[in-house]
Amino acid sequence: MFPYPSAAGLHLGHYYNYAIIDSYCRWLRHRGMTVFQPFGYDAFGLPAENYARKVGRDPVDVTYENIEQFRQQMVRMNTCYDERLVTCEPSYVKWTQWMFTRLHERGLAYKAWSEVNWCPSCETVLANEQVIHDHCERCGSAVELRNLNQWYFRITDYRDRLIAGLDRIDMPESTKRMQRAWLADLKDWCVSRQRQWGCPIPIEGETDTLDTFVDSSFYYLRYLTDSDTEFLPEGCYQPVDLYVGGAEHACMHLIYARFIHMVLFDMGIVPQEEPFRKVIHQGVIKKDGAKMSKSKGNAVSPDDYDPDELRLYLMFIGPYSEGGEWSDQHIVGQRRFLSRMQRWLGERGSDPIDLSPFETQVDRDVRAFKFNKVVSGFMEFYNRHKHLRPDEKMARQVEEMLRVFAPGFRAGHSGGEEGGKLLTGQTAVA
Numbered sequence: 001m002f003p004y005p006s007a008a009g010l011h012l013g014h015y016y017n018y019a020i021i022d023s024y025c026r027w028l029r030h031r032g033m034t035v036f037q038p039f040g041y042d043a044f045g046l047p048a049e050n051y052a053r054k055v056g057r058d059p060v061d062v063t064y065e066n067i068e069q070f071r072q073q074m075v076r077m078n079t080c081y082d083e084r085l086v087t088c089e090p091s092y093v094k095w096t097q098w099m100f101t102r103l104h105e106r107g108l109a110y111k112a113w114s115e116v117n118w119c120p121s122c123e124t125v126l127a128n129e130q131v132i133h134d135h136c137e138r139c140g141s142a143v144e145l146r147n148l149n150q151w152y153f154r155i156t157d158y159r160d161r162l163i164a165g166l167d168r169i170d171m172p173e174s175t176k177r178m179q180r181a182w183l184a185d186l187k188d189w190c191v192s193r194q195r196q197w198g199c200p201i202p203i204e205g206e207t208d209t210l211d212t213f214v215d216s217s218f219y220y221l222r223y224l225t226d227s228d229t230e231f232l233p234e235g236c237y238q239p240v241d242l243y244v245g246g247a248e249h250a251c252m253h254l255i256y257a258r259f260i261h262m263v264l265f266d267m268g269i270v271p272q273e274e275p276f277r278k279v280i281h282q283g284v285i286k287k288d289g290a291k292m293s294k295s296k297g298n299a300v301s302p303d304d305y306d307p308d309e310l311r312l313y314l315m316f317i318g319p320y321s322e323g324g325e326w327s328d329q330h331i332v333g334q335r336r337f338l339s340r341m342q343r344w345l346g347e348r349g350s351d352p353i354d355l356s357p358f359e360t361q362v363d364r365d366v367r368a369f370k371f372n373k374v375v376s377g378f379m380e381f382y383n384r385h386k387h388l389r390p391d392e393k394m395a396r397q398v399e400e401m402l403r404v405f406a407p408g409f410r411a412g413h414s415g416g417e418e419g420g421k422l423l424t425g426q427t428a429v430a
């Protein structure tokens with residue numbers, strides 16, 4: 001799932017998603033597969049607009065500053081993502097408006113008066129899901145009810161198909177349960193927002209913009225093309241094999257994306273009803289027993305750590321879907337492990353090592369998202385073989401395997417001790 005480029009920059013939760021899934025992709029490439037690993041920015045939205053208004057600036061400038069910060073952090077993270085789009089750019093806005101127009105033509109977008117949730121502070125309508133105990137999810141203000149003329153997407157027409165489709169997706173059972181419950185009480189999707197920093201509704205006289213969940217309901221398809229004339233040119237469709245993001249997106253985003261994909265299926269633009277073959281959620285990294293947050297003062301910044309040590313540590317911290325408890329003491333263990341590997345692989349000999357059982361084991365663990373077992377597997381491998389001196393070829397093979405999970409690693413060098421170094425020739429984010 002692509003990020004919202006907030007002013008706070010890339011946080012540890014992003015890192016847990018993007019760095020570890022980058023290693024997953026690198027591993028599949030190591031095994032000979034071709035992997036398309038796209039990235040983008042969900043750039044419109046209230047926080048940038050609210051902040052820009054507060055400080056008297058243009059939201060576009062604020063947003064691009066934030067994106068630039070994310071880009072630099074992605075480079076430092078040393079990933080292979082291919083940046084494909086930013087949703088506030090005219091080349092993307094065009095397709096968000098195209099999507100609205102197609103739904104309108106099919107009778108799936110309509111305008112109606114109704115009582116809606118209104119945040120007086122954000123000055124916009126909120127979806128039911130954005131109201132938590134009668135308060136705005138974004139700013140915490142008490143939400144009012146107002147009678148307003150709003151645009152809706154007729155998602156209720158797709159209710160039965162959205163429920164039936166759940167049987168065909170490989171997705172955590174907890175998420176399927178939440179989607180079924182949410183679809184027990186589905187209302188049409190209110191998509192108009194009384195805000196400036198969003199995609200304008202392409203209807204004459206409209207001043208409202210579209211809910212940013214519309215922008216994010218089809219972006220994965222626009223990753224596949226930069227055609228300016230066709231939404232999805234013939235022959236470029238690929239299903240999303242693996243979609244990774246937080247469990248907090250179980251309902252809104254993951255249901256909206258499925259709905260829009262079903263509409264595109266009915267239009268003959270995509271050959272399958274469901275957009276994602278497999279969905280997984282990364283777990284939550286906690287500190288002092290609580291979810292990290294700036295306001296609680298327990299947030300750890302990825303910028304303060306060596307990218308390889310941090311990546312290995314996050315892999316090691318617990319089962320990927322469960323996350324774990326952060327410890328500054330334990331991350332040092334990864335530094336020691338990398339130093340040992342550097343020294344060991346820097347000393348040449350002619351001892352034979354059979355790498356294939358280990359490679360099979362790593363392959364099994366990576367494909368099961370058991371990254372913690374991958375790291376402990378490397379440590380066991382080292383302990384079993386540290387008395388041996390591999391030849392040049394064998395040392396290179398082990399190094400290449402380890403670089404999948406610690407891309408800056410070099411045998412016989414003393415890198416990895418200090419942060420901020422890009423040691424690999426890999427292109428990071430374009």
Ligand SMILES: [Zn+2]
Nearest residue numbers: 119122136139
């Ligand atoms: Zn608000």
